[in-house]
Amino acid sequence: MHRTGTFPKFSTLSQSPYKTGISNLHSPFQKLPIRNTETHSSSINQYDGGICGVTPKKFYTCNTESSDEDVLLALKTKKTKNCGTPSRSIDISKEKNPFTIGYLKKKFSNTGRFGSRNSPSKGSIFKVSNALKKISHTKNYSKCEKNPRKKYLSGYLTKKEIKKRKKCKGSETEVSESFYSSLKSKKAYEFGDSPNKGSPGRNQTTTNNSSFILLKEIVPLNEACNLSVLKYIKKSRADRESCRNKQKADKFRVKTLTETYEVYSKRDPKRIFRRRSPKFSRAKIDLSGKKVSTFATHYYRDGKIKQSPKVDKKAYLSPKVASKSANVSIKKKRKTSKNIPHHTRKSSNDRVFKWNYQNNLNLRTVNQKILRKVEDSKGTRSTQYDSHEDSRGENAQYKCECGNVNTYHCEAAQKWTEYADQNYSKSFEYEKDAKIFHDLLKLANTDTIAQESLLQIRNDVSRTMGDEEYFKKSNKGYNNVADVLTAFSLYDKSCGYVQGMNFIAASLAYHCDSVSTFWLFTSLIEDYGLRKNYLKGLEGFYERAESIGELAKKKIPKTYNFLVRSTFLIFYRKRIM
Amino acid sequence: MEKKKNKKVFLKVVIIGDSGVGKTSLIHRYTSTRFLQDFKPTIGAEFSNKEVVINGKTVVAQIWDTAGQERYQSLGISFYRGADCCGIVFDRSDHSSFENLDTWKNAFLKHGAPKEEGTFPFLVIGNKSDLDDGSLVKERDAQQWCADNGNLEYIETSAKDNTSVEEAFTKLIEKGMEREKVNLVELPDRMSQKNKTVNLQRDVAKDVNRKPQKKKCC
Numbered sequence: 001m002h003r004t005g006t007f008p009k010f011s012t013l014s015q016s017p018y019k020t021g022i023s024n025l026h027s028p029f030q031k032l033p034i035r036n037t038e039t040h041s042s043s044i045n046q047y048d049g050g051i052c053g054v055t056p057k058k059f060y061t062c063n064t065e066s067s068d069e070d071v072l073l074a075l076k077t078k079k080t081k082n083c084g085t086p087s088r089s090i091d092i093s094k095e096k097n098p099f100t101i102g103y104l105k106k107k108f109s110n111t112g113r114f115g116s117r118n119s120p121s122k123g124s125i126f127k128v129s130n131a132l133k134k135i136s137h138t139k140n141y142s143k144c145e146k147n148p149r150k151k152y153l154s155g156y157l158t159k160k161e162i163k164k165r166k167k168c169k170g171s172e173t174e175v176s177e178s179f180y181s182s183l184k185s186k187k188a189y190e191f192g193d194s195p196n197k198g199s200p201g202r203n204q205t206t207t208n209n210s211s212f213i214l215l216k217e218i219v220p221l222n223e224a225c226n227l228s229v230l231k232y233i234k235k236s237r238a239d240r241e242s243c244r245n246k247q248k249a250d251k252f253r254v255k256t257l258t259e260t261y262e263v264y265s266k267r268d269p270k271r272i273f274r275r276r277s278p279k280f281s282r283a284k285i286d287l288s289g290k291k292v293s294t295f296a297t298h299y300y301r302d303g304k305i306k307q308s309p310k311v312d313k314k315a316y317l318s319p320k321v322a323s324k325s326a327n328v329s330i331k332k333k334r335k336t337s338k339n340i341p342h343h344t345r346k347s348s349n350d351r352v353f354k355w356n357y358q359n360n361l362n363l364r365t366v367n368q369k370i371l372r373k374v375e376d377s378k379g380t381r382s383t384q385y386d387s388h389e390d391s392r393g394e395n396a397q398y399k400c401e402c403g404n405v406n407t408y409h410c411e412a413a414q415k416w417t418e419y420a421d422q423n424y425s426k427s428f429e430y431e432k433d434a435k436i437f438h439d440l441l442k443l444a445n446t447d448t449i450a451q452e453s454l455l456q457i458r459n460d461v462s463r464t465m466g467d468e469e470y471f472k473k474s475n476k477g478y479n480n481v482a483d484v485l486t487a488f489s490l491y492d493k494s495c496g497y498v499q500g501m502n503f504i505a506a507s508l509a510y511h512c513d514s515v516s517t518f519w520l521f522t523s524l525i526e527d528y529g530l531r532k533n534y535l536k537g538l539e540g541f542y543e544r545a546e547s548i549g550e551l552a553k554k555k556i557p558k559t560y561n562f563l564v565r566s567t568f569l570i571f572y573r574k575r576i577m
Numbered sequence: 578m579e580k581k582k583n584k585k586v587f588l589k590v591v592i593i594g595d596s597g598v599g600k601t602s603l604i605h606r607y608t609s610t611r612f613l614q615d616f617k618p619t620i621g622a623e624f625s626n627k628e629v630v631i632n633g634k635t636v637v638a639q640i641w642d643t644a645g646q647e648r649y650q651s652l653g654i655s656f657y658r659g660a661d662c663c664g665i666v667f668d669r670s671d672h673s674s675f676e677n678l679d680t681w682k683n684a685f686l687k688h689g690a691p692k693e694e695g696t697f698p699f700l701v702i703g704n705k706s707d708l709d710d711g712s713l714v715k716e717r718d719a720q721q722w723c724a725d726n727g728n729l730e731y732i733e734t735s736a737k738d739n740t741s742v743e744e745a746f747t748k749l750i751e752k753g754m755e756r757e758k759v760n761l762v763e764l765p766d767r768m769s770q771k772n773k774t775v776n777l778q779r780d781v782a783k784d785v786n787r788k789p790q791k792k793k794c795c
Contacts, residue, residue: 456646459597460618499596499646500620538652
């Protein structure tokens with residue numbers, strides 16, 4: 001891998017160790033000598049070519065024997081050897097933050113060759129950004145920093161905007177910003193120079209520790225790093241050694257994570273888990289939407305949480321506070337919560353109150369909306385019904401409150417027929433279908449099979465929709481449903497009449513004539529897969545029960561397990577039963 | 578002794594018979610003490626629980642209501658298993674339902690597969706005795722059939738007038754209790770006393786609790 005003088009062709013870039021494997025990235029660290037930040041005597045040759053995680057462009061633009069300063073000079077003065085000249089000159093002196101990711105992105109994208117999409121240089125940048133995303137485990141960190149960081153990385157955020165973001169207090173935000181500010185300002189770590197005057201001096205004291213922790217995380221993630229990032233790493237040898245072994249690195253990562261929790265959130269990491277303990281609050285609400293009373297109730301996942309001595313009973317079981325809260329307004333509640341010791345206050349009560357308050361508001365608004373809808377529908381329906389009765393006349397063969405179209409159809413039924421025409425093989429023609437329907441009914445008197453099912457049908461039809469007068473005995477609806485079912489039992493003899501069909505037929509007959517109900521009924525059963533449910537063996541029924549069971553497994557696993565454990569056999573399974 | 582009193586006995590009662598015989602109305606009468614004239618034909622199966630104190634023991638009776646039609650019989654078979662006692666209902670005004678008692682009994686013994694076929698507790702219930710026509714099924718015929726099929730007990734009821742509905746079910750449960758104690762499942766205290774309800778809202782509450790936390794900023 002040791003290159004002498006000759007510059008490799010551009011095609012060899014694809015074979016470069018950047019693409020072959022990340023593990024190679026760490027090999028050069030072994031050869032790295034410790035070098036002081038002030039002296040830059042060592043040449044890049046000691047990095048073993050361009051392997052060392054730095055953006056490879058710079059090594060290929062210059063001789064391999066050239067030092068860092070030479071590289072920079074080359075970049076400044078556009079004097080590059082053995083390589084095509086970059087399309088645009090790069091002036092680092094003018095740029096304030098030459099080593100941030102946004103800067104690198106811009107520059108590489110401008111210098112056509114190196115900024116090509118598949119080049120490793122760009123990939124490394126994205127890896128760094130991904131690594132930074134992974135670090136954002138802590139909640140507060142992700143809260144305030146998600147969007148601005150992204151923007152900043154892409155170079156769209158200015159300094160002023162970041163300062164605005166600083167208003168949201170939290171140690172995490174300060175650290176992260178200081179980290180980027182440290183990257184921004186060229187410091188002694190990078191070139192051994194004295195810190196620039198332009199760099200923000202406020203954060204310098206905090207950056208050294210906090211940003212270092214961030215770096216610790218980046219490295220074990222096996223991601224390529226920025227130039228400045230690398231120079232941080234060179235500083236301490238112990239960190240380098242830890243990066244070498246993957247097993248160590250993993251352990252190291254865990255440690256650093258806990259450290260970051262402590263540093264950034266200033267809370268113990270256990271608390272995050274504690275927060276997940278199930279608890280919720282309810283509120284009684286009138287139909288009018290007024291809040292009658294609120295009471296907070298806390299439930300436990302298991303007995304374990306109860307038994308643990310660490311959890312304060314005051315925090316979770318707060319019947320006194322809850323009972324107070326019913327009568328006292330929310331502002332007063334917060335005052336009462338101040339009396340409770342500090343560690344319990346935030347964790348349970350305050351949050352519950354907040355949530356309760358929000359929830360109440362939501363429920364109240366929802367209730368009001370529903371009430372309005374009901375009132376509107378009442379007003380409209382009454383007017384519609386009056387006008388409808390006049391227009392419908394006495395000849396209508398059905399009873400419903402939808403719009404009137406024919407003597408045998410309402411508006412809803414016509415939509416159904418139009419929809420069913422697309423899937424059904426036969427098209428609906430009233431006169432033809434009426435003939436078929438009446439012929440089938442004539443057969444019923446002679447056929448022996450039909451008369452067996454007739455008894456069953458008469459039994460069931462008398463007890464479907466018994467609340468409505470339209471379906472009571474010797475009424476029009478009753479006769480219609482009975483006719484449709486007898487006709488169908490003759491039409492499809494292998495299936496016949498099965499209990500449960502009567503409800504479908506009755507709901508259709510409410511909107512249609514007997515002929516069109518028969519047509520809609522057959523189209524439902526034949527084309528929409530209802531026939532499986534009623535065939536012998538009930539195959540379709542088992543299929544649907546299984547699918548419901550699987551859905552319940554995913555959506556409500558606790559109830560599913562409870563039902564399976566107990567003796568209730570609700571989710572049927574084939575062949576087991 | 579106190580512990581034994583607290584424990585509840587779990588019984589599974591299955592009720593079968595032809596369709597339109599009045600199985601659901603009987604069960605509804607027993608569990609909720611009402612008679613619904615506008616009832617629906619049962620599809621598949623339904624069940625309802627009732628706690629009863631019999632002989633100083635509290636019993637949780639899980640009463641299964643099965644569909645009467647033949648098409649659903651293949652589904653109802655799955656509910657026969659693990660039953661402690663069985664009630665066969667027929668309509669006194671309908672002779673065909675009385676003739677079908679044999680098929681119902683045989684189907685239960687075949688698919689339910691209880692350990693003791695000869696002594697399994699059955700109870701024959703003649704429903705709709707309030708319809709006073711001359712063409713009702715007579716007591717003699719019914720009791721003869723019971724005597725021929727292993728000395729089964731017979732009761733005449735009517736769900737409409739509430740005549741001897743409770744007696745029928747108490748007899749059923751007593752018969753189920755007489756079986757071997759091995760078959761009975763005694764519920765633990767946790768199930769019977771403390772946690773009668775299952776909180777389905779827990780998961781929802783968790784999810785709701787988390788969301789506002791995310792939204793907080795500054």
